[in-house]
Amino acid sequence: MKIALIPEKASMRKWNIHSSRQQTMNISITSILLGLGGKCLLSWLLVFLQRKHICRSFMGVFSVSLSAVDTAVSLLFTTIHIHGDGHLMLLDLRLTRYHICLLVQILGQIYSALQWPVVIAAALDQFCTISLQPLPSRAKWIVHSFVTVLLWLLTALYVFLLSDFVPVLEDVSHHLLQQCWVFHTAQILQVITLLFLTLGCVALHAVCSTRLLEKPPVKEQITDHSRTHSRRSVACQVLCIFLNTWAPLLIFLAVLLLLPLGIPSYLGLNVAWLCFLNSFLMAVISCVVCPASQLARSVAAVPADSLCEWRFNFSLAAES
Template identity: 70%
Template sequence: MILSIPSILLGLGGKCLLNWALVFLQRSHVCKSFVGIFGVSLSVVDTAAILIFATIHVHSDGGVLLSDLQLTRYHVCLLAQILGQVYGALQWPVVVVAGLDHLCTISLPPASPRARWIVRLFVTVLLWYLAALYVFLLSDFTPVLEDVSLHQMHQCWVFHTTQILQVVTMLLLTLGCAALHAVCKDHITNQTSTHSRRSVVCQVLCIFLSAWAPLLVFLAVLLLLLLLPAGMPSYLGLNVAWLCFLNSFLIAVVLCVVGPTSQFAQGLAAVPADSFCEWRIKFSLAAEDGT
């Protein structure tokens, strides 16, 4: 798709404001999960990108000199395409790592908060490095930088993203399979355990939908009316709002898979931090009912 540079700046600027607003909203526990730490790093990268793009665009007449390299409109387009490719390469690894992080938080005994913070920070930096390495060395990414006429000098070709639809589809299937697995265990579990697990799944789904159903309806309408015809620019596909939704979704999936365990019954496990869903109280009640 072809977008003007001002529209790219406007989109990235709005994304940065939304990112930092959500980070501030979750400031009390933003560093207690991989999703939170990665969200902060994403906000920093987006802020750096918008500052670089804006500086180059403002000085587009003479260009910006950086180590004897004159940065022009073509570099804005190139950086926007590279940024979108890196974000696209990060979608699936972020889902996998966040899911494993939630599974470890729920299933394993509590570890040192400082140790977990260091591990999550290291994994975050490693993912950014590997994603950039993949885009530059292993992928078939080819920048689209064509000579254009004078009236198109402030326009760029940018790629659209499809990873979000793939991730949502996968998560919906996973959540559905977890729910079916939980309610169809009569032949291998006793009646009390089955009832407890079914209660957990129902409460998890109710908690998740009560928090996210209005947004899901809005996004579905937006997707059908605006995004499917034109597509979403790849540099907007990865944002903190999406990470917040992904965080709640992955917690719901992990809770459905793990179910009422002895660690929950004894109060030895913790539910990952979530600013949008009250998992701890509801799940504790469900676990107590099943034990």
């Protein structure tokens, strides 16, 4: 792994690794520690609130693992910072504040690389839970734990062996080092963009279905009319439930997407964000699966969500 050293102060303007510098922000070590500490507290609070069913889904198991990693990293960084004079030893390696800057960049890269695999794995888990015969609780927990460990290992190997990641450190004495260069996360903005496009498609589908249903159906079109009515009903209910719960966060994400603000990569992956993604994936998959598989019932339910109650009412008269 190559390391780019940034010259100190005045000579910093002559630094020729321009592309790397554009993707980084300079944050004090104290702010990094406070940010990680606050992230840990929020993560464990959300895990506690979902304790009754946290291990029944992949996203829940991964949230617990993420909280544990954040806690371990925060304790390690705090210990290194307290012993910033270099007297702290670990496996014959003298740890200094340089290692905080190096490790926080590596951690941020791993978190950024995990964004899309976690979304895909959680979507597959939700799809299988809703549309297929569910596994026993113990078997499901084993599968979720195995996938979680595998994702962590494969992502770490990717960052160290296959990615073009180059850590950036200041060329100053570790006694004088007070700030770290931290990379932005671009993956979360990609997920936000896809999220808003999906919500737009759902809203457009609901509007188009409404106009279609205004036309009186002929006898040959009764079945298609009933299916369209049911899908429109689910789409509208999903949109209302999701927006009622997450509207403030959606507004914040829209502002984040429009303004040129950077998100530190070590904060991009957190349990609050995972809870939001979990609700979003439940909404999308419910729109796709429930009308096709559960129209025979008057009520269809999807897996438990501590923040959204995903229950839909179907009109059986519309389907007869």
